[in-house]
Amino acid sequence: MQRILINSLSVIAVCLAVVQAMAAEKNAKSANDEQIIRQLMQEWAEALVKGDQAAIDRITSADWMLTDPQGMLISKAQSDAHRKSGTVKFESFKLDELKVRVYGDTAVVHGLATRKSSYQGKDTSGQYRSTDVFIKSIRTDMGRWTEAEQALQIGMLNDNWYQHQYRSNFGPSKLG
Helix, strand or coil: CHHHHHHHHHHHHHHHHHHHHHHHHHHHHHHHHHHHHHHHHHHHHHHHHHCCHHHHHHHEEEEEEEECCCCCEEEHHHHHHHHHHCCEEEEEEEEEEEEEEEECCEEEEEEEEEEEEEECCEECCEEEEEEEEEEECCCCCCCCEEEEEEEEEECCCCCCHHHHHHHHHHCHHHHC
16 A cells, blocks of 8 residues: 555656646746747847848738727838838837737737837837737748737827828828
């Protein structure tokens, strides 16, 4: 009887050790994924300032969407065109208060962006809250993270011109 008890306890101890090791591995993977996401966010901010389209394409998915502060959806193609034409310009872009949560192959990032920027030559500088969604792409051989969506909330505006300008230029009739 004592031998059965010792064998049972040994099996339970081994099972607990395996579960603990699996949990530690999962936590380490999640922490690594969080660091990767933070790095991608920083690279994206730098790419906006530099106008580095190759980096933007590497970080964002082909079907990336932006929900602007007024709730309008802007496609990747539209966003890219605005930057390439100079309609939207970024002089600086700093990210703070990043909170990254990883759920398997999906990550959600909340943050605060402080930027010096313009739209059609008018100042849009300020602070913006954002929520970004990343997915671990299965379409690549490396299973890399790509940003799928971004939503912005306005923190500060200069004379509310941005709300008026953006709505008048990208209202429903122009988004198709």
